[in-house]
Amino acid sequence: MSEDNTYRLQGLSCTNCAAKFEKNIQQISTVEDVELNFGASKLKIKGLVTVEQLEEAGAFDGIKVYQESEQPTEDSTPFWKKNANFPTLLSLFFIIVGYTFLFQIGEDHMLTIGSFAVAIIIGGAVLFKEGFKNLLHLDFDMKTLMTIAIIGAVLIGEWAEGAVVVFLFALSEVLESYSMDKARRSITSLINITPKEALIKRNNEYVNVLVKDINIGDIMLVKPGNKIAMDGQVINGGSSINQSSITGESIPVFKTKGDEVYAGTLNEEGSLEVLVTKRAEDTTIAKIIHLVEEAQAEKAPSQKLVDRFAKYYTPAIMLVSLLVAIVPPLLFGATWSTWIYQGLAVLVVGCPCALVISTPVAIVTAIGNAARNGVLIKGGIHLEQTGRLQVVAFDKTGTLTKGTPEVTTVMPFSEHTEEKILTYAAAIEEFSQHPLATAITNAFKKKSGEKITADNFNSITGKGATASIGKINYKIGSPSLFEDHPTFSDDLVKKIAQLQAGGNTVVLLANDEEILGLFGIADTVRKGTHTIIEQLHRIGIKQSVMLTGDNQLTGEAIGKSIGISDIKTNLMPEDKLDAIRAIQQSYGNVAMIGDGVNDAPALATATVGVAMGSAGTDAALETADIALMGDDLEKLPYTIDLSRKALKVIKQNIGLAFGLKLAALLLTIPGLLTLWIAIIADMGATLIVVLNSLRLMRSRFL
Template identity: 45%
Template sequence: MSDKEPKFKKSLTLLDISTTSNTNAGCEDDCCKVSEIPHVQNTEDQSGQKSDFLIGGMDCPSCALTVEKAVKGIKGINGVQVNYNTGKMQVVYEDEKVLDQIPDTIKKLGHTIEAVQKKGSGRIYNIEGMDCSSCALTIEKHMKTLPSVKSVSVNFSTGKMTAEHDSSVEEIIKEISKSGYKATLVSSKRKSDQVKKDNSGTNLIIFSGALLLFGFLGSFANVSPSFTTLLYAVSIIIGGYKPARSAYYAVKSRSLDMNVLMTAAVLGAAAIGEWLEGATVVWLFALGNVLQTKSIEKTRNSIRSLIDLAPPEAFVKNGQELIRKPVEEISVGDVIVVKPGDKIPLDGLVIGGESSVNQAPITGESIPVDKQVGDGVYAGTINEHGSLEIKVTKLVEDTTISKIIHLVEEAQEQKAPTEAFVDKFARIYTPIVFILALVVMVLPPLMGIGTWGEWFYKGLELLVVACPCALVISTPVAIVSAIGNAAKNGVLIKGGAFLEIAGRISAIAFDKTGTLTEGKPKVSQVVLTGLSEVELLRIARTLEEYSTHPIAKAVAQYAKDKGVSTLLGDKFRNIVGKGVGAIIGDNEYFAGNLKLFKELNTSLGELESRILSLQQEGNTIVIIGSKEKIYGVIAVADAIRATSVKALKGLQAVGVNQVVMLTGDNECTAKKVASATGVNRYFAELLPEDKVKAIKQLQEEGNIVAMVGDGINDAPALATANIGIAMGGAGTDTAMETSDIVLMADNLEKLPHTVKLSRKAIRIIKQNIWFSLIVKALALMLIFPDLLTLWIAVISDTGAALIVIMNSMRLVKVNG
């Protein structure tokens, strides 16, 4: 994949936000590519109702493909998309009745399924007392007769009902009781997003392993061979029933997954009398599956745990009373009270009280932020001390933390270039080895080379080696781990493609104003020529008080902070592009630039060289005086962020060679800021289109370029760069939508961590791929010299997959 591909994608995102449906995993064909970017048609393109489910027990992308094909085979299903990375499935259908068939289909494949809570006014209820699927149908039919119920779906296998309704929760519970069942509201979405733990697989492994052990020990004792064979057979049946059932439905769905290959190998081993081998293969395969599933669920739960950040209930102020309510029932405009030490349940504005709030869960900032009346707060952050009254500004599904979770899940569903390549390789590799196994079983014996049993066994070994689990899993688990780590550190990486590019960047371009600097001018120096500072500032504040210009505001605020009051002024006038004037007392005073006072023919004397010197140092000059005399000069400059210098040094430490500043300011100002921040290069006096040219120049020099800006004013440059990074995403929805990477805090503190994490992710992905290929190659080479056995082949496959997963999970623990 070329470095220009994400650029094309970003231009779509920036110019036409309506086209930003996420690219989804799982497409088998190359029919959906746009400029070679891995893009997959998803369920958004299909008409009908949509429902989301969590699928548990998928330990390999081929499992996701099998599930997808199986569900597609249900009559009435218009479209299915299963994402292995997030463990989610979206189904498109016309009639809700078809949903009743999905749980049975999924369970037959050996997986668990749970409905995901709907957005809007949808609610999840636990239903007690159902003992068959017809009970679920009874409840569903009854609820559909109620005018207040817009939609309802009852899942017997999970014991849950999803209903969208206008009536109160109490009324719904009452209606359920009429049908003879008990309902309770699942007040928190996080509870509905957790797949139920199923320990039956572990128990079967223990039982199957015990029978295998007894059979093996019996072969050394004076025990009948028929009895040991029986023990092995029962062990195979107990341990292999689940994968065999999954294999049956995979074949029915015309899918060639690991269950099919392993089942064929075990049946073949039994057919040639290798009962010990067959039982060992089954047990090792089942054990490997359980360990893989548990490991992968840990990476998935690292994202799902974000949901637990915001509390499920809040104290709502009703007059003088505080009423505890589920967050789903709280509306925009309601006032909630958050006590010291509690988590803030919803986004809002502080309307009463003062406190410090730990925003680390959202922005990654380590230091609590002071909050007072008028300040915004985010759901999931922690109120350190002092009670706060907060006016709710967003519903639970629209909070910043909800958007983070949604964007992270979308990011995990996008295939990185490496992952797309590996998937394509695996789709070719598996059937080729499968056919080769059949050839090995049949052709040599027909040609009179060796015996049928000998070559049949080699063919079975090839079937096991044909499972590309470790290879296919090498990239997605690493990407999920890295994106999850970044999200917890206040950085949103919007897909594997951008993670890979971030790991290869050699140049980062920064917008100056608001990125390297605070974007808020401040008084840096006051030069007096006759008046005291207080007298000068009184005149300055009087002149600048009512101006909306940022420089004027900075001067007025400086005087105000010094406790200087205004004078009585009259006949205020704005002199466009030059300054302001007013009558104060009996004289007319002016505040403006050098041009204004030259036009007034006011003598500057020796002060002119001082003014030019201040300008060369990057200051904007405000001269205070009259037509006859200059009373003083106030220098204003944009302060450099405290975190900028540290962040830029951190970037150079992790190997970013070119740290570049882009600014529309003059050469002198640019030079001063560049010197203070430590950037390698700067481009000054740039218009927006010139910033694009500067990015292209860096790219022509052979650099992979990232552009850091605010996500709005710098849109053309962000789109031109190989990767666009926006700051302050927590406070700006636009920034979260328009860039490839979002720094949730309004500083550059987490940028070095993002680059470091991305580079480590690329290293781990490469390690995983090479390790998987080498293990597979060694296994293939050991087959024909008779050095490989079936059980060693299984260990090489499942063991390699486990090692790859554990290696990828190291990314979860990379410190920010």
């Protein structure tokens, strides 16, 4: 019976090495299927295999293999101090010695040649071992091409250049490995933020238990200053929790009994008892890690294009190299050694490494940066599409607004006070479950007034309620409930209309003799929403749209107050879907921002579906293309800006990879291309591409 196992990798330095590692594993007889995620350094295998077998398959690149449950220790040793890099430094030493002899006693002296030969052997031992093995199997990867080039240089007497090429190639491998490890730290930093064990109540006392042995229903104690190890619900205590690792929020959130807490977040001040609600592999942070890794494995459209091109690029370069080496001597009587040398240089400069790595390193870095800032982008394709957005459409309730109505206006009439009408209204509404009733009772609680009791409560469906306070009967509800009241006047109608024009729902309070006052209640706009809309337009979003089921008066009042340019009201879910399709026909790429559960058709139809406040919400994490983990729209401009920067970086990388190689190849026309120019062009292109991509790690939205 076959087994499915997942492993984490260390030392996976380049895409060519990843492809070869995968191929070596496939040759193990007990392995049925292999899936290697280069961006996340992760390996999935179907079949029976040992870690030792896997490490043997990756020995050519020094790849270390760990079980998925293990947390690989991060090597903090500076890369120039690592033992694996010692041969590179020693090779440089013998090159310096060789050039010293070259200038003192000439290039043909045995000491000069011997020094360069030692530099080639020491610096290129690993390269040659793999290169020769590949030659026997007719496997023409980068190391094979380099081996042929260096051997050719030695055969035509270019000992110095052969040694320099070996050193520069080894140095580029070291730097590329270092850079890719740095790009991947966004994942390892997520993996390592959760504690390995927690204090769990067993037999009425707290003991340390490994997270993998903690069960749903266990009671966990979280002391001040400790990280929370498991997702759960607070059952005792209260404390401020720093949730930045999950939601990207910089301000701690106070949690008390009944509130959810997440693994990997930091308990700052109080002690908490938490009921564990999820196993370690199902926690929110575990899902985020899984989804980010899957996102980095998914190839973006530009990467697929580059991969298809690279498939034909390497054979083409080998053919060009052969033609450069033999055509001038055969057809034009040129010197064989000169043009064989030029052909070898073409072989070196044509290595496709920079081109192949140009897109994935940018995708890995951008998605990792977003994850650290509380934004989950679920694939390279979504990153690219977000970078091309023209229009952003918002669901109103719970997205642009807080989603819970609040009292915005208290207007007493005659001799009555705000405190009195709020106290009387709250006494009646205490018996109702309606959201508007809850808004009034919440407003009263904030005022901390003296509570009174109402009797004989009676609900009037769809309109309001009645009750008695003392011996007087009171009525509260919508204006339509009071149209036959003796004090319902034209002046009152104007006041109601003004409040409704501002997006408020109006509630009146009256007794049999007079209307005591009114309340304006609205779903209030999120703080800073107007600024967010301005930022979106500033970074190039052509149109902002609000899609809401509210009436036109309410919808336009809210939309205009925050700077939305297009407001569509009275929409059912199917109408929102039609609206998204119409926008796509007019503008092209459109994002729909909602809660990830409601308005599902519109979210699915939009070019990019963005879910709000997704921390702990399984449905939102699974359905959205992008999830804003905190209940915070401020991350939206950052996400679009990051995606646009990533698109620019990808285009720059592809242009740089092609440009440097083309410039070097053009030097073959006058016969000026040398091996050291070729290797610098190849190494330079790779390093520039990687370093350019790493700029995305520090990308911040201003």
